[in-house]
Amino acid sequence: MFSAPVSWTDKTYFCCAVTLYGIVMVYSVFLWRKGFQRDDWVVYGMLAGGWVLHTVAMVKRGFNLEACPITNLYEATAFIMWTIVAGYLVVGVWQRFRFVGAFASPLLFLLGVFALFPDMDPELAPGSHEFSGALSSLHKALLLLSFGGFGLSAVGAVMFLTQEKDLKLHKFRAILSKLPSLERLEVAMTRLVWIAFGLLTAGLVTSSAYLHQVKNVWFQPDPEMLWVIGVWIFYLVLLMLQKRHAQSGRRFAWGTLGSFLFVMLTFWGVYLLSPLHQPPAS
Amino acid sequence: MPILCLGLNHRTAPVTVRERFALPEGELPVLLETLRAETAASGVVILSTCNRVELYVTTDAEPQPLLNELRSFLLKNREVGGDADEIFYEHSGQSAVQHLFKVASGLDSMVLGETEILGQLKAAYQLALDHKVTDARLNKAFQKAFNVAKQIRTETNIQRGSVSVANVAVELAGKIFDELNDRAVMVIGAGDTSEKTARALLSRGARSVIVSNRSFDRAEALASELGGKAVDFDHWESEFAAIDIIISSTSAPHYVIDRKKLEPLQAGRQHRPLLLVDIAVPRDIEPEVNFLEDVYLYNIDDLQAIADDYLRLRQEEIAKCESIVEGKTRELLESLGGPPKSRRQDPTFPSAGEAPATQN
Numbered sequence: 291m292f293s294a295p296v297s298w299t300d301k302t303y304f305c306c307a308v309t310l311y312g313i314v315m316v317y318s319v320f321l322w323r324k325g326f327q328r329d330d331w332v333v334y335g336m337l338a339g340g341w342v343l344h345t346v347a348m349v350k351r352g353f354n355l356e357a358c359p360i361t362n363l364y365e366a367t368a369f370i371m372w373t374i375v376a377g378y379l380v381v382g383v384w385q386r387f388r389f390v391g392a393f394a395s396p397l398l399f400l401l402g403v404f405a406l407f408p409d410m411d412p413e414l415a416p417g418s419h420e421f422s423g424a425l426s427s428l429h430k431a432l433l434l435l436s437f438g439g440f441g442l443s444a445v446g447a448v449m450f451l452t453q454e455k456d457l458k459l460h461k462f463r464a465i466l467s468k469l470p471s472l473e474r475l476e477v478a479m480t481r482l483v484w485i486a487f488g489l490l491t492a493g494l495v496t497s498s499a500y501l502h503q504v505k506n507v508w509f510q511p512d513p514e515m516l517w518v519i520g521v522w523i524f525y526l527v528l529l530m531l532q533k534r535h536a537q538s539g540r541r542f543a544w545g546t547l548g549s550f551l552f553v554m555l556t557f558w559g560v561y562l563l564s565p566l567h568q569p570p571a572s
Numbered sequence: 573m574p575i576l577c578l579g580l581n582h583r584t585a586p587v588t589v590r591e592r593f594a595l596p597e598g599e600l601p602v603l604l605e606t607l608r609a610e611t612a613a614s615g616v617v618i619l620s621t622c623n624r625v626e627l628y629v630t631t632d633a634e635p636q637p638l639l640n641e642l643r644s645f646l647l648k649n650r651e652v653g654g655d656a657d658e659i660f661y662e663h664s665g666q667s668a669v670q671h672l673f674k675v676a677s678g679l680d681s682m683v684l685g686e687t688e689i690l691g692q693l694k695a696a697y698q699l700a701l702d703h704k705v706t707d708a709r710l711n712k713a714f715q716k717a718f719n720v721a722k723q724i725r726t727e728t729n730i731q732r733g734s735v736s737v738a739n740v741a742v743e744l745a746g747k748i749f750d751e752l753n754d755r756a757v758m759v760i761g762a763g764d765t766s767e768k769t770a771r772a773l774l775s776r777g778a779r780s781v782i783v784s785n786r787s788f789d790r791a792e793a794l795a796s797e798l799g800g801k802a803v804d805f806d807h808w809e810s811e812f813a814a815i816d817i818i819i820s821s822t823s824a825p826h827y828v829i830d831r832k833k834l835e836p837l838q839a840g841r842q843h844r845p846l847l848l849v850d851i852a853v854p855r856d857i858e859p860e861v862n863f864l865e866d867v868y869l870y871n872i873d874d875l876q877a878i879a880d881d882y883l884r885l886r887q888e889e890i891a892k893c894e895s896i897v898e899g900k901t902r903e904l905l906e907s908l909g910g911p912p913k914s915r916r917q918d919p920t921f922p923s924a925g926e927a928p929a930t931q932n
Contacts, residue, residue, distance in 0.1 A: 464747060471748060
């Protein structure tokens with residue numbers, strides 16, 4: 291009977307999870323070439339397996355730290371990925387949304403490889419948990435959960451744009467595939483953005499409360515705080531336009547996808563620029 | 573005790589001949605009992621549809637004399653107007669069972685993989701069963717045929733998709749709209765295909781139909797048939813805001829809907845998607861409208877191309893289906909006693925795409 295070696299660290303489990311996400315990505319290429327024709331549990335099963343390994347990695351890291359494992363870029367990225375897979379495992383129960391996993395796997399794999407870069411997980415110096423506490427963990431968790439939600443909505447946007455383009459160009463695979471209808475994808479995308487926006491709002495409020503707790507101010511012009519407020523305003527505008535039917539589903543999909551790409555491409559830089567979020571390295 | 577089959581279908585006889593052999597439903601009980609009483613058949617099932625008339629029988633006697641009797645039975649009081657041998661095909665034993673399985677699975681149908689034939693075959697068998705003119709061997713063969721049809725339906729793509737223009741339009745609507753339940757359909761030009769398409773959409777739950785035609789009387793007549801309402805041809809735009817799907821098939825020599833006309837109308841729809849199905853020749857809808865956001869335009873060639881792709885997909889599945897039929901035929905014949913000859917030994921075993929070897 292197989293048993294994990296004692297030396298398996300949280301990183302080993304995480305590497306295994308990322309490997310599984312990579313395998314799903316390769317398998318998804320075949321699914322894509324076949325036009326997503328048949329109901330497929332393989333993607334769901336493999337991502338569920340990856341998610342279990344991923345969860346073990348995060349739990350182990352959390353026990354080692356004796357805190358919520360979101361203290362550096364590696365952990366933050368792993369947390370966002372974990373949220374995306376968890377969200378997929380919920381929506382993937384419905385047959386029409388099972389292929390979300392195939393669209394999400396490249397994103398998961400890329401994020402996983404990025405998280406595993408050596409400099410992403412520096413050793414923490416003593417006293418680096420200076421700001422640790424319930425509000426500290428909560429605000430980080432809420433913000434990262436919201437980014438995971440935005441990630442999942444961006445995956446929905448890619449599905450929408452793929453399906454929309456195939457229908458416009460009269461491709462046979464548009465009608466043959468088992469992807470959801472355009473309207474259903476738009477509704478799913480919108481709801482995901484609303485949920486993620488709610489989490490982002492809650493994350494901002496707790497950030498402010500936490501700042502007040504430790505520094506006795508509600509706001510500080512820290513680059514990351516300003517960036518999060520900017521992202522919040524951007525998504526608010528996007529949602530308001532959608533609510534007032536002022537844009538087509540296609541534009542909303544591009545907006546959702548573009549916003550998430552912006553978040554992913556700038557998050558790391560802003561994080562490194564933020565004095566509030568930089569623990570002293572050993 | 574072999575199973576025999578004698579019949580004619582759309583491949584061997586044109587409709588002018590088939591219509592002469594169509595057996596009225598009310599006469600079938602009498603015909604079944606006559607066949608059983610006056611021939612050497614111990615079990616009988618008669619299948620009579622618009623595309624085929626087939627007699628399935630079992631016998632303890634020599635097959636060929638019975639097949640001749642069946643042929644005479646069908647030819648009685650009927651003029652063929654040519655060589656009767658060319659319109660009938662005969663199958664015996666393994667070949668008959670295989671033919672039955674193919675018919676049940678829609679592999680022998682005019683529209684490959686269609687499912688209507690299975691219902692017709694079940695009804696034909698039930699009628700024979702009710703009149704106690706089947707025997708154990710025929711019962712087993714038909715039960716197996718229904719199982720084979722089910723297996724082929726679930727394990728292959730032979731019945732996947734639509735091969736008619738009307739149903740392709742319905743499938744397209746399903747890819748754009750979440751549900752068809754609350755959708756409004758407009759028919760511009762009351763042609764035959766547009767009527768079929770509207771009916772197909774209504775059968776899938778579309779809420780209402782608005783018909784607009786140059787002849788208002790014709791529009792009213794069709795609207796009344798479809799349970800919708802008619803609007804004046806020159807004012808169809810007044811209903812546009814509530815419409816989700818437009819089917820156009822007028823005989824107008826120019827575009828009825830063009831980009832210039834549609835763009836301002838589309839602005840008032842709050843970005844709801846619009847499916848335009850143009851089945852007119854010459855076309856009713858300017859191709860440029862497909863470039864508008866939220867508008868999806870399909871003309872008759874686009875729909876036909878999808879239907880053809882589906883047909884090609886079905887044809888690619890034939891080998892898989894034939895393999896299932898072959899295996900199940902052997903299984904049945906073995907269970908009925910007397911193992912069948914191997915394929916190599918039996919020259920009457922037709923391969924994929926071939927006409928039946930014993931066809932006369």
